[in-house]
Structures are given as structure tokens and as C-alpha cells.
Amino acid sequence: xxxxxxxxxxxxxxxxxxxxxxxxxxxxxxxxxxxxxxxxxxxxxxxxxxxxxxxxxxxxxxxxxxxxxxxxxxxxxxxxxxxxxxxxxxxxxxxxxxxxxxxxxxxxxxxxxxxxxxxxxxxxxxxxxxxxxxxxxxxxxxxxxxxxxxxxxxxxxxxxxxxxxxxxxxxxxxxxxxxxxxxxxxxxxxxxxxxxxxxxxxxxxxxxxxxxxxxxxxx
Amino acid sequence: xxxxxxxxxxxxxxxxxxxxxxxxxxxxxxxxxxxxxxxxxxxxxxxxxxxxxxxxxxxxxxxxxxxxxxxxxxxxxxxxxxxxxxxxxxxxxxxxxxxxxxxxxxxxxxxxxxxxxxxxxxxxxxxxxx
Numbered sequence: 270x271x272x273x274x275x276x277x278x279x280x281x282x283x284x285x286x287x288x289x290x291x292x293x294x295x296x297x298x299x300x301x302x303x304x305x306x307x308x309x310x311x312x313x314x315x316x317x318x319x320x321x322x323x324x325x326x327x328x329x330x331x332x333x334x335x336x337x338x339x340x341x342x343x344x345x346x347x348x349x350x351x352x353x354x355x356x357x358x359x360x361x362x363x364x365x366x367x368x369x370x371x372x373x374x375x376x377x378x379x380x381x382x383x384x385x386x387x388x389x390x391x392x393x394x395x396x397x398x399x400x401x402x403x404x405x406x407x408x409x410x411x412x413x414x415x416x417x418x419x420x421x422x423x424x425x426x427x428x429x430x431x432x433x434x435x436x437x438x439x440x441x442x443x444x445x446x447x448x449x450x451x452x453x454x455x456x457x458x459x460x461x462x463x464x465x466x467x468x469x470x471x472x473x474x475x476x477x478x479x480x481x482x483x484x485x486x487x488x
Numbered sequence: 489x490x491x492x493x494x495x496x497x498x499x500x501x502x503x504x505x506x507x508x509x510x511x512x513x514x515x516x517x518x519x520x521x522x523x524x525x526x527x528x529x530x531x532x533x534x535x536x537x538x539x540x541x542x543x544x545x546x547x548x549x550x551x552x553x554x555x556x557x558x559x560x561x562x563x564x565x566x567x568x569x570x571x572x573x574x575x576x577x578x579x580x581x582x583x584x585x586x587x588x589x590x591x592x593x594x595x596x597x598x599x600x601x602x603x604x605x606x607x608x609x610x611x612x613x614x615x616x617x618x
Binding site: 270271272273274275276277278279281360361362364392393395396397418421422425451454455457 | 489490493494497498501502505509511518523524525526572573574581582583586592593594595596597598599600601
């Protein structure tokens with residue numbers, strides 16, 4: 270006996286993602302999901318960004334996804350933003366239900382921007398939307414300029430692409446022009462940002478863009 | 489390795505169907521597009537693992553592979569690919585409009601024909617034993 274089911278396997282995840290989006294919208298929060306391989310500098314970028322936003326009077330908060338440890342949440346708190354650490358305990362990605370549980374435990378009043386830093390991985394997180402308004406993918410010169418070609422789904426599905434550690438350009442055999450060409454070919458609509466989480470170069474421009482998006486959503 | 493969470497969700501969906509019809513699950517069929525980044529071998533392994541020692545033990549997982557269909561924005565050629573690494577088969581461009589390939593759905597479950605009648609089965613087993 271055959272039972273037709275036609276059910277999306279990610280249906281539960283997508284429903285939770287819709288709940289999260291509704292919660293963000295209800296509180297006027299711009300939510301940004303940050304994805305990238307381990308060590309590309311996701312947390313370092315966020316440290317710089319939350320500091321810069323704070324200078325501008327903008328309150329941002331961060332949900333940190335890691336397999337283990339609360340190191341990243343502590344770094345974000347040091348930078349002056351509230352952080353909530355999710356430990357997946359072996360899981361290679363966040364799913365929307367985990368974010369929903371985190372949001373329930375956070376104070377969403379007086380929050381302007383919420384960053385969700387995914388587990389370092391360019392494969393598994395692509396399938397699980399979390400309800401954020403934008404998904405950023407981060408790469409860096411030590412990883413090689415062909416990264417977009419090797420992880421096309423991550424780069425194609427992103428709503429923003431960040432090349433971090435540009436202070437290392439010139440020290441490594443990384444062709445930034447080739448990297449951005451591949452990004453443009455895969456995803457011409459995603460804005461491109463070159464930043465250094467060490468020197469802070471490009472962070473202001475990234476924050477300008479985020480705040481512009483935030484005011485557009487509220488208009 | 490998101491295959492475990494996917495296998496667990498498939499198990500939940502077919503378990504619900506099994507309970508509703510009160511019949512054992514013989515197989516579950518899922519549609520998988522390459523852009524879901526699911527590795528079939530890992531999904532089979534995950535399925536065996538999440539169903540072991542449960543009412544779904546022994547149920548087979550069947551995967552129907554759905555191709556990526558993409559139209560080239562440079563030359564208009566339509567390309568089909570069964571891997572996530574898709575480029576235009578005609579001109580090699582990566583500027584593509586994707587029309588399918590993200591699929592991740594449970595299509596159907598095949599259940600045992602005879603309903604599981606607990607009391608009947610026990611009675612039959614009892615008669616056997618005597």
C-alpha cells in the first residue's frame with residue numbers, strides 16, 4: 270500500500286524560520302546570518318561590526334553557533350554586545366528551531382540588528398534558512414581564490430559576500446580579482462565587501478550598508 | 489553531515505504515516521536535488537542508523553535524484569546536472585538561472601499490505617506455540 274506524502278523534509282525548519290522572521294519584523298530588528306568556513310574570521314568581523322555600530326548608537330546582538338565552547342560569545346561580549354551561545358554538540362549547522370529557542374531567551378527590546386553566526390561550514394548550513402533577512406558568506410585569502418567555485422551553492426545562495434583579511438593580500442598567492450569575478454558570475458546580485466577584521470578596513474562601509482538596509486526595511 | 493538531521497525528519501514523517509494506517513513501513517521514497525548538498529551514501533547510512541532498533545527497522549530508503557535545471561543567462565542554453573557544481577554545458581558560464589535542484593521532499597511511503605492487528609497477531613503466534 271502506497272501513501273503519498275509530498276512533504277518537504279525541511280518543512281519544520283522553514284516554519285520555524287518564518288516564526289523567527291516574524292519575530293524580527295515585529296521588533297524592528299534587521300537579522301543577518303553569517304556563514305563561512307572555520308577560521309575565515311566570522312567572529313572577528315562581528316567584533317569589529319558590533320563595536321562600530323555601538324559607536325553609532327546602534328544596539329546589535331549576536332547568536333553564536335559552535336559545536337562546542339562559549340569562546341565566541343565571550344569575545345562578542347568583550348566587544349560590547351549581548352551574545353547568546355548555541356552549542357550544537359556535534360551538529361554541523363544551526364537550524365531555525367535552535368535560533369527560535371535562543372530568541373525566546375533573549376531580550377529583543379531595543380535591539381536594532383541581530384547577527385546569527387553559523388557553525389563554521391560552507392556545506393550543511395546552506396540547506397537550513399534561519400529566518401534572517403540576509404545571509405552573508407565570508408571567505409579569506411588563506412582559503413584560496415577558487416573558494417566560490419568549490420562551494421558554489423554557498424556563494425550562489427548568499428545575499429552578501431565578504432572577503433575578509435584583505436590586509437593579507439600581497440602576502441599570499443590569492444588573486445582577489447579572480448575571486449570577485451567568480452562571485453559575480455555565480456551571484457551578480459549579492460553586494461561585495463572587502464574588509465580586514467584586523468585593521469578594521471572596510472568595516473565602516475559594511476556597517477553603512479547594513480544600516481541603509483535597516484532603514485529601507487522600516488520605511 | 490546534515491544527513492542525520494534529514495534522515496531523522498524523514499523517519500518522523502513516515503512514522504506518522506505508519507501509525508495513521510497502522511501498518512509497518514516497507515520503504516520511504518525521497519526526492520533529493522544536488523543543491524541540497526545531501527550525500528546519498530551518507531543519507532543511507534544515517535537512515536540505517538536512525539531507524540535501527542525502532543519500529544522502522546528494516547524499512548528501505550529510496551532516493552529519487554532530481555537534477556539541477558539551469559538556463560544560461562549568457563547563451564540561453566538549458567543545462568541539466570546531477571552534481572551541485574553546475575556550469576553551462578554549452579558555453580561554460582556560471583551565470584545561470586536555476587529552476588530546480590534544491591528539492592528535499594518525502595514523496596511517498598510503501599506500507600505493508602496487511603494492517604498490523606496486534607491482538608490477531610498475538611493470537612496467531614499463540615496458536616503456533618501450542
